[in-house]
Amino acid sequence: MKLLISMQAYNVQKLIFHMNTRPAVYERYGSDRDALFADYKLSAAEQDYIETMNVGALYEMGVQPQLLAPFAGRENIAWLDYIKGMENPGPLREKED
Amino acid sequence: MPLVFAAATNHGPGITARRETAPEDEVAPFFEGFERLHQRIEAAKLDALVMVSSDHIQNLYMDNMPAFIIGLGDSFPGPTEDEHFLKIPKTIVPGAPDLAAALADEVMETVDLAYSGELALDHGFMVPLHFLTPDYDVPVVPLIINCMFPPYPKLGRAYELGRALRRAIDQQPGRIGLLGTGGLSHWPAAPLSGKVAVEWDREFLDAMTANRRDDMIRYTDAEIERDGGPGGHEIRSWITVAGACEGSTGVLDFYTPLPSFAIGGAVVEMTIA
Ligand SMILES: [Fe+2]
Numbered sequence: 001m002k003l004l005i006s007m008q009a010y011n012v013q014k015l016i017f018h019m020n021t022r023p024a025v026y027e028r029y030g031s032d033r034d035a036l037f038a039d040y041k042l043s044a045a046e047q048d049y050i051e052t053m054n055v056g057a058l059y060e061m062g063v064q065p066q067l068l069a070p071f072a073g074r075e076n077i078a079w080l081d082y083i084k085g086m087e088n089p090g091p092l093r094e095k096e097d
Numbered sequence: 098m099p100l101v102f103a104a105a106t107n108h109g110p111g112i113t114a115r116r117e118t119a120p121e122d123e124v125a126p127f128f129e130g131f132e133r134l135h136q137r138i139e140a141a142k143l144d145a146l147v148m149v150s151s152d153h154i155q156n157l158y159m160d161n162m163p164a165f166i167i168g169l170g171d172s173f174p175g176p177t178e179d180e181h182f183l184k185i186p187k188t189i190v191p192g193a194p195d196l197a198a199a200l201a202d203e204v205m206e207t208v209d210l211a212y213s214g215e216l217a218l219d220h221g222f223m224v225p226l227h228f229l230t231p232d233y234d235v236p237v238v239p240l241i242i243n244c245m246f247p248p249y250p251k252l253g254r255a256y257e258l259g260r261a262l263r264r265a266i267d268q269q270p271g272r273i274g275l276l277g278t279g280g281l282s283h284w285p286a287a288p289l290s291g292k293v294a295v296e297w298d299r300e301f302l303d304a305m306t307a308n309r310r311d312d313m314i315r316y317t318d319a320e321i322e323r324d325g326g327p328g329g330h331e332i333r334s335w336i337t338v339a340g341a342c343e344g345s346t347g348v349l350d351f352y353t354p355l356p357s358f359a360i361g362g363a364v365v366e367m368t369i370a
Contacts, residue, residue, distance in 0.1 A: 007159065017158045021177070059287070064245060065327075066153050069286035073182050087288045 008062030012050070015040040016067045019074075026074070048095070053077055056089025100266045102141040102274035103342050103367040105305075105335040106134060108150060109283065109328075110220040111358035113184045113227060119357035127362045130351040131228045134364050138229050144271030145193045145236045147200070147262065149334040150221030150278045151244035156213070163211035164250035165258055167204075168239040169197045175218030175226075183220055185227050190218055193236035196269060200238065203265035208258050216241070225278050235274075242337070244279065244330035252314035255333040259340020266341070277338040279331025281361035287327065293354040297324045298361035301332055305365055306347040308339050328360070335365065342367035 018025040155177040282294035304312035321329040347367040
């Protein structure tokens with residue numbers, strides 16, 4: 001058996017889980033993003049994928065799609081755009097400054 | 098006989114989220130079947146409903162992931178999903194904490210359970226409840242099986258959980274129902290979303306309605322992922338219902354592929370012997 005395959009991308013999945021389920025964490029994503037990313041020890045690539053909603057790249061890293069779909073919904077990504085993004089990794093929006 | 102009703106069906110969020118946009122001829126057989134199930138649940142005059150589902154990473158993460166966890170709360174908020182997405186208004190579903198604790202106590206003679214006083218209900222519970230007890234007037238005992246992050250509980254353990262639940266339920270005085278939800282084949286929120294593996298679904302349903310345990314639990318996790326999709330892991334809920342009805346067979350009310358809801362849709366009701 002492959003050992004604990006789902007532990008891949010542990011930190012970024014944990015952050016998305018908390019943003020999906022804890023309003024205070026999602027609120028920090030809006031107001032205190034760099035510190036939030038640092039608290040969850042996200043790599044530069046993981047930060048970029050979240051900020052640009054590159055759900056396909058996150059999926060390829062091993063992120064459970066059932067974390068990505070509700071997060072994408074909250075971030076106003078339409079369902080069909082989300083599925084396209086899962087099929088063809090790439091940013092679904094530009095990074096804000 | 099306190100277990101008075103046992104069935105399994107689906108819970109895909111598309112059932113409510115995409116109901117309005119799905120082709121009517123595709124989804125009508127499903128909603129007609131759901132309505133028949135609703136009628137039978139009402140006729141069963143349940144004092145409580147034990148529901149078995151996966152969690153969809155709304156309560157549980159890999160920092161502390163139980164194979165099986167039962168909800169001991171007085172009540173449960175749900176759905177966890179945004180109302181504009183799931184199209185089910187937020188509510189509070191009554192729990193049955195004394196019953197849940199008594200069931201857990203007896204189940205743990207043979208199957209270890211985690212428990213929580215703070216579960217919230219996601220679409221795994223709320224989508225079926227929205228149709229089957231629309232007034233949320235039947236107290237619910239939620240039981241979650243990890244189908245999200247491997248290592249998953251083995252299929253044979255899901256059957257054992259059902260056997261243990263039956264023993265526990267039969268010691269209770271009230272009229273108790275058991276409903277497993279999830280599956281069947283699907284690729285939720287993934288690139289293959291919308292694919293339905295009809296043959297795979299039918300083979301599982303044949304085994305379940307005949308209650309052939311060995312056929313139901315023969316799949317490896319890799320085979321489930323390949324042939325039934327990641328959502329196929331939710332057959333565990335159905336297997337638990339079959340385990341609770343060991344020695345009895347079941348009836349397939351309907352099976353219909355629902356690409357618009359990204360699931361194979363079915364209702365199986367087990368005979369209570
Ligand atoms: Fe599910």
